[in-house]
Amino acid sequence: MRDATKFGAETTASEVADGIDLRGKVVLVTGGSSGLGQETARVLADRGAHVILTARDVPKGEAVAAGIRASTGNPRVEVEELELGSLKDIRGFASRFLARHPTLHVLVNNAGVMACPQSKTADGFELQFGSNHVGHFLMTCLLAPALLRGAPSRVASVSSRGHHMSPVVFDDIQFERRPYDKWRAYGQSKTANVLFAVGLERRLGARGVHANALHPGGIMTELSRHLQPEDLEFLRTRTRGMKFKSVEAGAATSVFAATAPELEGRGGLYLEDCHVAAVNDAPDALDGAKSYALDPTNAERLWEVSESLVGERFAFSA
Numbered sequence: 001m002r003d004a005t006k007f008g009a010e011t012t013a014s015e016v017a018d019g020i021d022l023r024g025k026v027v028l029v030t031g032g033s034s035g036l037g038q039e040t041a042r043v044l045a046d047r048g049a050h051v052i053l054t055a056r057d058v059p060k061g062e063a064v065a066a067g068i069r070a071s072t073g074n075p076r077v078e079v080e081e082l083e084l085g086s087l088k089d090i091r092g093f094a095s096r097f098l099a100r101h102p103t104l105h106v107l108v109n110n111a112g113v114m115a116c117p118q119s120k121t122a123d124g125f126e127l128q129f130g131s132n133h134v135g136h137f138l139m140t141c142l143l144a145p146a147l148l149r150g151a152p153s154r155v156a157s158v159s160s161r162g163h164h165m166s167p168v169v170f171d172d173i174q175f176e177r178r179p180y181d182k183w184r185a186y187g188q189s190k191t192a193n194v195l196f197a198v199g200l201e202r203r204l205g206a207r208g209v210h211a212n213a214l215h216p217g218g219i220m221t222e223l224s225r226h227l228q229p230e231d232l233e234f235l236r237t238r239t240r241g242m243k244f245k246s247v248e249a250g251a252a253t254s255v256f257a258a259t260a261p262e263l264e265g266r267g268g269l270y271l272e273d274c275h276v277a278a279v280n281d282a283p284d285a286l287d288g289a290k291s292y293a294l295d296p297t298n299a300e301r302l303w304e305v306s307e308s309l310v311g312e313r314f315a316f317s318a
């Protein structure tokens with residue numbers, strides 16, 4: 001039987017969702033074609049949700065969806081194409097999505113890229129900030145009417161302990177006046193994921209749309225596709241040999257953010273190991289949230305910058 005007080009680093013997503021009934025709920029998981037997104041989608045589908053997972057590689061996504069339908073017996077698992085590095089693509093996706101699904105109950109902003117070589121999105125944004133943050137910002141704001149219709153509804157922003165590596169450097173977000181550093185860029189994008197949850201909660205929390213951010217743990221997935229052997233050494237040193245989680249445990253905090261009754265009515269939080277994490281500003285911290293990532297002033301500043309980057313302001317009518 002589900003007992004949230006016993007949840008920890010090894011708890012699996014299935015254990016978190018045990019006994020939770022998601023029949024009649026519409027769930028969107030970005031980056032559902034691999035890793036944590038795939039397991040998150042599987043577990044939410046297993047609890048009866050109608051799950052839409054996004055993929056850039058649609059055949060890869062379809063194979064994942066077919067596997068989930070077969071293993072859960074839930075026929076309502078679909079794939080939608082989405083490239084978060086293109087504002088045009090996101091707008092097209094959002095209008096197709098809203099036409100098919102006017103109501104959305106859970107949005108898991110999971111897709112992400114880590115420590116890639118310097119590159120830009122289709123709109124000229126630094127790739128990690130552009131796809132991990134700006135893409136999700138625009139998509140979520142465009143889907144807000146569906147989330148408002150689904151209220152009480154939730155947004156889970158998959159951040160990372162990597163946010164400890166950098167605040168959002170407002171003076172030079174795009175690395176135009178400083179040398180590109182792939183880890184600082186990842187850290188900045190993951191801090192932005194937390195600040196976005198804070199900003200969204202401020203705007204929509206009172207209307208029943210609650211947003212939280214989370215760190216899933218360290219899990220071996222395709223996220224490491226850009227890493228060199230020396231990067232793995234760097235990570236091992238930084239994390240002081242912390243144990244990797246299984247994918248099943250790695251998806252647990254996302255599923256916790258998406259479904260836990262303990263979080264009802266709560267938002268603007270940073271979660272890890274299926275708990276609300278405290279602020280930890282110690283320079284060598286292995287857990288917790290940096291205060292710059294939860295700072296409401298930073299969240300407002302990021303919101304304004306993000307609106308300006310996407311060229312749209314959001315008033316959020318239902």
Ligand SMILES: NC(=O)c1ccc[n+]([C@@H]2O[C@H](COP(=O)([O-])OP(=O)(O)OC[C@H]3O[C@@H](n4cnc5c(N)ncnc54)[C@H](OP(=O)(O)O)[C@@H]3O)[C@@H](O)[C@H]2O)c1
Nearest residue numbers: 031034035036056083084111112131160218219221222223
């Ligand atoms: N694994 C960890 O240890 C860890 C730790 C902390 C945080 N996280 C976070 O957890 C999330 C999931 O990561 P994962 O470990 O499951 O990695 P993963 O297996 O590489 O999955 C990432 C997913 O994001 C998609 N994606 C990447 N860039 C995209 C873009 N521009 N547009 C649309 N989709 C895009 C990928 O699609 P393709 O398959 O098409 O590339 C893939 O489906 C990420 O946000 C990551 O930052 C992971």
